[in-house]
Amino acid sequence: LMEFSVLPLHNNPEYLQSCCDLINSEWKRSDTARLRSLEASCDHLPVSLILLKHKQLIGHLKLSPIPSISDGCFVESVVITKNERGKGYGKLLMKHAEEYSRNYLNLNVVYLSTKGQEEFYRKLGYNECLPVSIYGGCSSTVKLGQTDKVGNWNNKK
Numbered sequence: 136l137m138e139f140s141v142l143p144l145h146n147n148p149e150y151l152q153s154c155c156d157l158i159n160s161e162w163k164r165s166d167t168a169r170l171r172s173l174e175a176s177c178d179h180l181p182v183s184l185i186l187l188k189h190k191q192l193i194g195h196l197k198l199s200p201i202p203s204i205s206d207g208c209f210v211e212s213v214v215i216t217k218n219e220r221g222k223g224y225g226k227l228l229m230k231h232a233e234e235y236s237r238n239y240l241n242l243n244v245v246y247l248s249t250k251g252q253e254e255f256y257r258k259l260g261y262n263e264c265l266p267v268s269i270y271g272g273c274s275s276t277v278k279l280g281q282t283d284k285v286g287n288w289n290n291k292k
């Protein structure tokens with residue numbers, strides 16, 4: 136029962152450095168820049184969720200606001216530590232993030248962008264959509280249809 140937990144990083148700041156190390160092992164950036172971005176995690180958006188296995192940090196993802204879409208969020212920096220991949224933990228973390236978005240943040244749509252992990256997200260039920268702007272000032276319309284989980288497979292952020 137206590138083996139796995141998914142928790143907001145800002146409520147567990149003792150994991151800040153290991154979280155920074157995990158993300159930087161995949162996408163190299165300065166620790167200062169990375170820590171600053173992780174320290175923005177809050178009770179609304181953005182929020183960084185961490186996956187713990189026996190109190191060891193093994194995964195991270197970040198939910199960011201989309202200025203033009205108030206009932207949605209953008210999932211980014213999804214990463215599972217290298218020696219724990221392919222064991223279902225990425226899926227577990229994403230499922231928790233979807234529940235967190237719906238039940239805690241009261242959001243209806245989860246967006247993401249990937250180039251390379253299309254199959255992983257397709258298996259989680261994501262469908263391809265038009266690119267959304269995650270920056271302010273954009274008023275492009277996105278048609279959602281019946282789905283509430285959308286990804287953009289070739290969109291460079």
Ligand code: ACO
Nearest residue numbers: 211212213214215220221222223224225226247249254255
């Ligand atoms: N290609 C095809 N299928 C895949 C892939 C892939 N690259 N990755 C996972 N899957 C499948 C698995 O086979 C599994 O299928 P099943 O349910 O039929 O058994 C299912 O997806 C779930 O796989 P998990 O074991 O939960 O995936 P994992 O724990 O390895 O996490 C992740 C996936 C997060 C992509 C991990 O491989 C990782 O950290 N990769 C490096 C960083 C990265 O690319 N992150 C995504 C960036 S995109 C973004 O952040 C929005």
